[in-house]
Each structure stands twice: as C-alpha cells, then as structure tokens.
Amino acid sequence: MSADAGDLTVGELSEGRILRRILNVLGPSSALVGPGDDAAVIAAPGGSVVATTDTLVHGPDFRLAWSSGFDLGWKAAAVNLADIAAMGARPTALLVALALPNSTRVSFVEEFAAGLRGACDALAPGCAVEGGDLTVSDTLTIAVTALGSLDGRAPVLRSGARVGEVVAVAGELGHAASGLAILFERFTDADGHPLPLDVPSGRDGQAVLAQLRPSPPIALGTTAAVRGASAMIDVSDGLALDAARMADASGVSIDIHSRLLPDDVRTALTGGEDHALLATFPAELVPDSGFRPIGRVIARTGDPVLLDGRPFGGRTGWDPYRDWDSVTG
Amino acid sequence: MSADAGDLTVGELSEGRILRRILNVLGPSSALVGPGDDAAVIAAPGGSVVATTDTLVHGPDFRLAWSSGFDLGWKAAAVNLADIAAMGARPTALLVALALPNSTRVSFVEEFAAGLRGACDALAPGCAVEGGDLTVSDTLTIAVTALGSLDGRAPVLRSGARVGEVVAVAGELGHAASGLAILFERFTDADGHPLPLDVPSGRDGQAVLAQLRPSPPIALGTTAAVRGASAMIDVSDGLALDAARMADASGVSIDIHSRLLPDDVRTALTGGEDHALLATFPAELVPDSGFRPIGRVIARTGDPVLLDGRPFGGRTGWDPYRDWDSVTG
Structure with missing residues (x-):
C-alpha cells in the first residue's frame, strides 16, 4: 500500500513541497506579483x-x-x-x-x-x-x-538576472550564523537548554548581535532599484541557497568568486538570517557604494550556483528545521 | 509596596489596557488612519x-x-x-x-x-x-x-456617527454565539473536552455553521460607503460592545430599539463573532436592502448604549478570554 501524500504530516514533507500543494489549492494569483518572490505586489x-x-x-x-x-x-x-x-x-x-x-x-x-x-x-x-x-x-x-x-517604479523581481551581469551584495554574509553558533556553543548547558546571555565583546559580540538584532541595509533596496538592478532577493537562508533561487527564477547560473567573499567562505555561503540584499546589475550600473561585487551571472549550467567556476558542493543553505531545534527557553 | 504595572502579566491586565501601553511606546501614527479603527489606512x-x-x-x-x-x-x-x-x-x-x-x-x-x-x-x-x-x-x-x-473614497470610520442618524445593521446578530453555546452544551464531555461534531439540522445547525464558518456581508461594506454611511464597525465582540465603541469614538450615544432586534434580544446584544456590519446613515440614505434599522444616534448620555431609551445594564459584550476557555482539542 502506498501512502497518499495527503496523509503525510507537515514534519515529513519539505516546506517547499507543502507550499506547492497549498498553491495548487489556492489557484492562480490575480496580483501584479503573486506568491513566489520576497513580497507580493497588489x-x-x-x-x-x-x-x-x-x-x-x-x-x-x-x-x-x-x-x-x-x-x-x-x-x-x-x-x-x-x-x-x-x-x-x-x-x-x-x-x-x-x-x-x-x-x-x-x-x-x-x-x-x-x-x-x-x-x-x-x-x-x-x-x-x-x-x-x-x-x-x-x-x-x-x-x-x-x-x-514602489513610488511608481516596477518591482525588482528574482527573475530578472541576465547573463553577463554583475552579482553584488549589500550587508553582511555569515555574521548571524556565526552568532548563532556562539550562542549554541557557549550559552547552552549540557542538556542543550539555553543559559542566560552575557554578550561577548569584540567580533563575537557583533556576530551575536547580528543574530539577535539584525540591521539589514533596508534603504539600499530602493537605491538598487533606482540605479537599475535587474534582480534582487533577501538573503535569509544563506547566500548559496538564495542565489540558487534567483538563478532558478531567472534561468541562469550564478558564479560566485571566493576571493570577493569574507575569509570564512563556507559560513558566508551557507549562513542564514543575515538579510543581506543580493542583486544583479549591468556592469556599468553597479552602485559605487553599499553594494560590492561577488560574482557574475553566467549561462545556465547544470548547477544554479558555482564557486569559482566549479559546482558548489557544500551545504546549499540554512534550514530552520535543522539549525534551530525546538527546545523552548 | 505597590507593584509597578510593568511587572504585571498579560493575563492580569485587560486587552485594552495592554494595547494602550503598547501604543504609548509605539508613538504617534503617520498613517491616514492608524491603530484604533477596524483597519489601518496607509x-x-x-x-x-x-x-x-x-x-x-x-x-x-x-x-x-x-x-x-x-x-x-x-x-x-x-x-x-x-x-x-x-x-x-x-x-x-x-x-x-x-x-x-x-x-x-x-x-x-x-x-x-x-x-x-x-x-x-x-x-x-x-x-x-x-x-x-x-x-x-x-x-x-x-x-x-x-x-x-477604497477606490478613491474616504474610509468610513467609527467616529463619524451624528445625532439624529439611523443606526442599521447588515448580517446576523447572535447566531455565532448561539452556535458556540450549542457546541459547548452538546459536544463536550464531562471533563469539558470537545467531542466530535455532528452538525445538527435546522436552526441549530445554522447557528453552529455561523460559528464555524461565518459569512459576513462583505460586499455591503462598499454599498454602505457609496450610499453615504457616516460611521461603520465590524460587530465582532457583540452588538452592545461594538456599538459602545462607535458611540465613544463619535461622542454620541446609540439607542437600540429592542423590537427591531431578533427575538432573543440578549443574545443579539451580547453574542460575539457574527461579524455583522453596524453602520449609521442620515435617515434618507439608509439602503433599501441589506441594512435594517435597529435604532437611532442620540446626544451623548452617561451611557454609550441604551436599549429602548434606558441604559443597557446587561453584559456589555463578548470576551474571548471568558467565552472560550483554553482547553485544546
């Protein structure tokens, strides 16, 4: 007997698959931008x-x-x-x-x-x-x-990235995930229960604050739009995963250059919850400040995201169901 | 020692008082209509x-x-x-x-x-x-x-009721509360735990459905606005309480005529969750259908709501923290 997928529980199915089933039932959107981007436009x-x-x-x-x-x-x-x-x-x-x-x-x-x-x-x-x-x-x-x-502008969607454009980011990459790691390593007891927090000084403290009280570059969203960004996404689940979402929506691949990332390349690629802005621009339109180039839009390959031209084989993103457990405290 | 109200728990303070404290912290609204009406207008x-x-x-x-x-x-x-x-x-x-x-x-x-x-x-x-x-x-x-x-119209606020106007309602009064009473009386066991529901036939079944699957007269909201309603409110917490909110916001009193209410006057006045629309109109502008008169706007008295000219001394409304307990099932 094969189980009807309708009898599965939410915990047995990925968020993406549950969402697809919900969207099937909801039917077509009548909005200017319906479900599937960072926000709807009505x-x-x-x-x-x-x-x-x-x-x-x-x-x-x-x-x-x-x-x-x-x-x-x-x-x-x-x-x-x-x-x-x-x-x-x-x-x-x-x-x-x-x-x-x-x-x-x-x-x-x-x-x-x-x-x-x-x-x-x-x-x-x-x-x-x-x-x-x-x-x-x-x-x-x-x-x-x-x-x-939007003050009269068109929305900047995930789907607008074009081959040859510059991929740039505004905001931090990996800070919030480093902060979460510090919290779990230093502020939990042997049973995994949280201990009262004494925010560390220096870099570690900044990482903890990036996790607990993030300051995404909100104003740079309109800056990018006015400047002519072709695509943009909120990096909430890690650069690699959100870049893959943008690449999939745009029908391209994104090649990230490791030398343009922070020293801890792996955390920068996979750490979630920074809420940086990832955007693509025609080369001549990259803003002078705020955004920094991290790669290029290339023709679609088998992999949506490459690191220095090679498929990025690491963990592809942050998973709230794995990185946070459900211990309450 | 008097306790600082900041040390009280949410369960010890009314919803209204908690909201006032939140609004104090949030500061002034910059919206066209900020917190305090049925919805904000931005x-x-x-x-x-x-x-x-x-x-x-x-x-x-x-x-x-x-x-x-x-x-x-x-x-x-x-x-x-x-x-x-x-x-x-x-x-x-x-x-x-x-x-x-x-x-x-x-x-x-x-x-x-x-x-x-x-x-x-x-x-x-x-x-x-x-x-x-x-x-x-x-x-x-x-x-x-x-x-x-609003399709270019002004919003219909709670605060627009004027002395002499007709008070009218669209939708049911007391049905959802009757349905909830039926559920608690007939579909809970001796320990108060819910039993599986077998929706009754006839009037009782309609009341149960009004509770579980309400059908408020949504389209009549714009009808009232186009027709010239001076004030309007969603009757979610019972007619008496929501009429009092409208009366307080407008600086008037509302006299409800019992002969214009359903037979079970008390339930019509105090039952919540019907989501009827309560509106006030200049007498000549009451819509011919959909809304039915139930009273008059009168000069402010000591009581925001009167029943047949006398202060309404009953329970003034529905309280979700009392009418629903917190048993899960």
Whole structure:
C-alpha cells in the first residue's frame, strides 16, 4: 500500500513541497506579483502596494534566555522590512499579530513594542506599526506583515538576472550564523537548554548581535532599484541557497568568486538570517557604494550556483528545521 | 509596596489596557488612519491601502474536534475580510502566516487553503491569497492580514456617527454565539473536552455553521460607503460592545430599539463573532436592502448604549478570554 501524500504530516514533507500543494489549492494569483518572490505586489488605484509576512515562533525561531523583548521586536520588524527592500520598495507600515502566554510580563510587551519602533526608526524612517492584533497562546508567536511602496517604479523581481551581469551584495554574509553558533556553543548547558546571555565583546559580540538584532541595509533596496538592478532577493537562508533561487527564477547560473567573499567562505555561503540584499546589475550600473561585487551571472549550467567556476558542493543553505531545534527557553 | 504595572502579566491586565501601553511606546501614527479603527489606512502614491490583521489560535479560538481545516481557512479569511468591509473598502488580497505542529496532516493544510479560497470566492470575489509564511510551532496559529482598496473614497470610520442618524445593521446578530453555546452544551464531555461534531439540522445547525464558518456581508461594506454611511464597525465582540465603541469614538450615544432586534434580544446584544456590519446613515440614505434599522444616534448620555431609551445594564459584550476557555482539542 502506498501512502497518499495527503496523509503525510507537515514534519515529513519539505516546506517547499507543502507550499506547492497549498498553491495548487489556492489557484492562480490575480496580483501584479503573486506568491513566489520576497513580497507580493497588489494593484491599487493609482499604483500598487508591496506586502509580505514573516513569523517568529518561540522555540523554532528564538530563545527567551537569549533574546530580550526589544531584540524580538527589532528582529521581527527587520526581517520583514528586508523582504520589502528586496522588491526595491520603501517600507510604509507594519501590522503586528502577537500571540502571548498569559504569564508574559507586560514590561516584556512594552520592550517588544520599543524594539519594533527602534528598528523602524533606524532602518526604515517613516515606517511605523499601524495595526495589530493581540491574542492569548501557549506559544509566544510574532507574525508581522510589512507593507511598502514602489513610488511608481516596477518591482525588482528574482527573475530578472541576465547573463553577463554583475552579482553584488549589500550587508553582511555569515555574521548571524556565526552568532548563532556562539550562542549554541557557549550559552547552552549540557542538556542543550539555553543559559542566560552575557554578550561577548569584540567580533563575537557583533556576530551575536547580528543574530539577535539584525540591521539589514533596508534603504539600499530602493537605491538598487533606482540605479537599475535587474534582480534582487533577501538573503535569509544563506547566500548559496538564495542565489540558487534567483538563478532558478531567472534561468541562469550564478558564479560566485571566493576571493570577493569574507575569509570564512563556507559560513558566508551557507549562513542564514543575515538579510543581506543580493542583486544583479549591468556592469556599468553597479552602485559605487553599499553594494560590492561577488560574482557574475553566467549561462545556465547544470548547477544554479558555482564557486569559482566549479559546482558548489557544500551545504546549499540554512534550514530552520535543522539549525534551530525546538527546545523552548 | 505597590507593584509597578510593568511587572504585571498579560493575563492580569485587560486587552485594552495592554494595547494602550503598547501604543504609548509605539508613538504617534503617520498613517491616514492608524491603530484604533477596524483597519489601518496607509498612504500610497495615487491613493491608499487598507490593512488589518487578526489571528486564530488553537485553544483560545477554536477546537480541532469541531472545526475542519476548511472551516478554519474560511473563518480566518472571513473575520479579516469583515474588518476591511467595515472601513467601506473592497478586499484585494490576503497574506496568511501559518504556524503548524509537525504532526499536522498535509491534507489538513490543503483543506485549510481550500477554505481560504472558498471564503474569498464566496464573500469577496477578486480577493485571493497573495502571500504567506509557513513555520513550525507547538500551537497551531493562523495570522491573516487582509488588504483592501477604497477606490478613491474616504474610509468610513467609527467616529463619524451624528445625532439624529439611523443606526442599521447588515448580517446576523447572535447566531455565532448561539452556535458556540450549542457546541459547548452538546459536544463536550464531562471533563469539558470537545467531542466530535455532528452538525445538527435546522436552526441549530445554522447557528453552529455561523460559528464555524461565518459569512459576513462583505460586499455591503462598499454599498454602505457609496450610499453615504457616516460611521461603520465590524460587530465582532457583540452588538452592545461594538456599538459602545462607535458611540465613544463619535461622542454620541446609540439607542437600540429592542423590537427591531431578533427575538432573543440578549443574545443579539451580547453574542460575539457574527461579524455583522453596524453602520449609521442620515435617515434618507439608509439602503433599501441589506441594512435594517435597529435604532437611532442620540446626544451623548452617561451611557454609550441604551436599549429602548434606558441604559443597557446587561453584559456589555463578548470576551474571548471568558467565552472560550483554553482547553485544546
């Protein structure tokens, strides 16, 4: 007897396969840009609105021993702002659905709100929380929706990369993953439970902060769009995996030059949660600052991503179901 | 020693008080309509976008013994569409953040998607799911954001009711609460755990369906706006409580006439989750169909809501923290 795939559990199927099944049921999109890019673009009289949603769940996505309320508000805002930026759009508003255990301190909720506001003020001035919902749950869950405006421009999709163009990145590569490694190595007990965090000094501390309170280059999203980026994506799951998504969507391959990456090439390629912006530009249009070249768009080969001309055989990306366990703390 | 309110837990403070503290931290809104109405209205080049978010959490908001995946998708869409309609707007898109236990059947997720699509097709043709997020959680959580368009009109706020106007309602009053009462009375065991549902026939079955799969009059939101409604609100927490919110926002009182309500006046006044639309109109502008008069806007008295000219002394509304317990099943 072969099992009907409909009887499988969510834990037995990859996120991508579950999404495909959902999209089959939902049917065709009527939006300007429907599911499949960093954000949707929905027609509105006189223009459009860019919209995206991303959720942080206690356990799979964070530890309360490591993240303060402020950190969580900041990160929940930042990761959504990055998806708006990756469309070449300017963030205009956040809506925040917060599901909280009854035992949550009100002071924690206030710190969380301060973190949301802090991230908006620092990363996307003019954007603020304009709506939300508060519910009770056994599991602290933060679902943020970000809206943005293209100000009359076309969205920068994943699918626009053309052979011969320069591949460039803005923001950090591998910092957030290094920070997570430090947290797991130094701030868990023998049973894997999180210990209270004492942020280290120097580089390690910067990596930990990149994980807990990321500062993606939001304003550079519109910079890239205005400058003429042909494709762009938010690097949330690691450079190699997100570059492969861009390559697949564009029908090209992307050759990354290791000498243009940070010293820890492997972490730069596979570490997730940095929310850097990966974009492609015609060579003469690469911005003078903010973005730095890391490779070239080449004709499609058997592999979507190459490293110095050879198939990149490493781990292809970050997997939230592997890199974070579900221990709550 | 008096406790600092910041040290209280979420369970010790009302939702309204927690929201006020959050809003204090978030600071002033820069939106056309910020927090406090059914939805936010955010400026966009050439117009605006209406946006709202609402969450369903397993335990506080639903039982899996009673709600199918289809029911949950339908309800999650419908309650958000109703908030868009209550601004006088036309729903254009949903974004759906779904947090699922790993043990969830994929077939359940597909039914959920079908419910989302079914509600959009039936209640708001042209609106579809255009984005989303899938995460793992111990607690099944559904956070939906709905977007809408005013098509150039001004939003219909809670605050526009004027003395002398007619108070009218579209949709059912008390049905969903009657359905919930039937579920708790007939489909729980002696320990309060839910039993599998066999939907009754006749009126009781309709009430149960109003609870599990509500069909708010979404299209009548734009009808009311075009016709000239001065104020409108989604009746999600019971007529008395939502009328009081409208009265408070408008600086008036609302006198409801019991003879214009369903026979079970008390349930009509206090039952939540119907997602009817409550609106006020100058007398000559009440629509001929869809909306039915239930009272008048009068000068502000000590009570925001009166019943036949007397202060309504009953339970003033539906409280999700009381009417649903947190038993999971």
